[in-house]
Amino acid sequence: MAFATAITLFLQGCAGWQSALDPKGPAASELAWLIWFFTGLCAVVWVLVMAALAVPLLMRSRQHAEPLALDAGADSRKLRVVMIAVGLTAVILVGLTLLSFFANRTLAAIGSDAALTIRVTGHQWWWEVRYEDATPSRILTTANEIHIPAGEPVRLLLTSTDVIHSFWVPSLSGKLDLIPGRMNVLDIKADKPGIYRGQCAEFCGAQHANMGTFIIAEPRAKFDAWWNDQLQPAAAPTSDEAKAGGELFLKRPCVMCHKIGGTPAGGTVAPDLTHVASRQTLAAGTLTMSRGNLAAWIADPQGVKPGSHMPVVDLSGDELNAIVAYLEGLK
Template identity: 55%
Template sequence: MRRNVPFLLLMALPLGGCQGWQSALDAHGPAASSLARMFWIFVAVLVTVWALTMIALLLSLRRRRPADADPLATDPRTERRMTITVSVAIGLTLLTVISLTGLSYAAQKVLFAYKDGTLTLLVTGRQWWWQITYEHSESNRVFTTANEIHIPVGEPVLIKLESSDVIHSFWIPSLTGKMDAITGRQNQIQIQADRPGIYRGQCAEYCGLQHAHMGLLVIAESKEDFERWREHQTASAIPPQDEERQRGMEIFLSKPCVMCHQIRGTDAGGKVAPDLTHVGSRRTIGAGTLETTRGNIAAWIVDPHGVKPGVNMPTIQLEPDEVQPLASYLEGLK
């Protein structure tokens, strides 16, 4: 299990034409704020130590011995002064290490001091995307989505972390520290957003060829907006009304897509790839690789390995006139 220590001075990266920035120092939650404060205190202490070391070095370089002085001769007063100086330096070093250790421990307590909340998510790391299941005591309120987490502002959300293959690491820099997702074990971490916004996250443990393209978004919104979003997500996909999208649905259901993907309300019941019931409402596809547009969906369908080399999605054989109806159908699954 990886402990949560911020190690980047600043990381602020745009997400492929989509909103969402990540910075460990742009804290918008209690855990992230604790880590950011610890980071700046560490920086201040280390800069102070470095400055004092440089000053001592410069002062020592300025001292000159007489040309005829015996290099082996000792001065009792100088030796006594140096002994005191070194002793004080050792004492200050020990005090600094103990203080920083205590500060780190205090930050960890904040990070793992879970508050009572009403929302629990099961997040499963897969090569190379995130499966998110919203748990609920009523089975008809449970649903699964991918690579995009919606949470209500100001409420703690418990994240249960698992992995289906290799070790992944769940990290939302602006909201919390890191936690590993390990096969055969469940770890937990809590996130909370103090203000509305879109917060980018990623896998922070090298997990294979497309590790760098295993992103996710956390959308923090008002309680009312979140409840409306959740209510919509629990519903099955709305059957298409226009002719093009109806043909697109027929193409989807006649292809191997149904073996891996699920679209609730249809015969597609696959469980090994992202649930596509409301894929058109997500901001990205391919775990943050592309913005969700009809053109990008078509490009992904035709050549997923050209977009994300090594991805587990196979290339589907389609006729030229089947691509646009299929992309239109998927883009319309709002």
């Protein structure tokens, strides 16, 4: 009973929204099968090797009247065992190589008919997400959260502006590096709607651990509605406090880095805030989206995410509340 409980608890670590052993798409399923096969085969090989070592240790060696006498029959048997072991090793290595080759071919075919292309650019320490479209007016730029239509292949174009990052959403795909000056291609597909967490998988500096992302897969109709909403300019503030916050935003350093559609704010070195309040998290998954967390992030970004490139802006309490009220309305 205790053993069964321990195994059950152990296997719980194989599930969740960020587990390569809990696949939710064809690429992840192919990789998970490969992981289990490699693990099982290696376990079998380990058991056989341990048995081969244990047998001669446990068997009593025969006493020879002449220790230096040659036993051609025994030597022949030992040589045969070694040759068989070498042959099996070669077969296993070739077999695993072929499995890897066919798995890579399967992964490459996933995005062959992708209708949606998204350019993902890694920054220290956030993700810029740009939805490509043949119509320039429908090109969309957002940050940190990637919406995709469920059940459809999506092509991600990966690059970086500073250091090497690595994009990894374990439930949907393997990981792939984002390299400055180079464009890598990763195809993903979510079998069903859901939220799948990703993470930068290449150490990229002090806040590497807080460079998360979320893939939000939703039905095609809901995805199209989301895209159309995101293309709209920022909502005009309605309350006096939010109006004052909008004016303060344009007068403070915020405007130099961030963009808000429909306003003079056109910065390109930090996340687009046109619809920031519609996101589920702040600072690339560091904080959940709420009024309190939004205020904390603006008031003390270095306390929340030390080393981040967002500076501390000197604001009074009333000014902070006004800017938070304004940003809270950008949905």
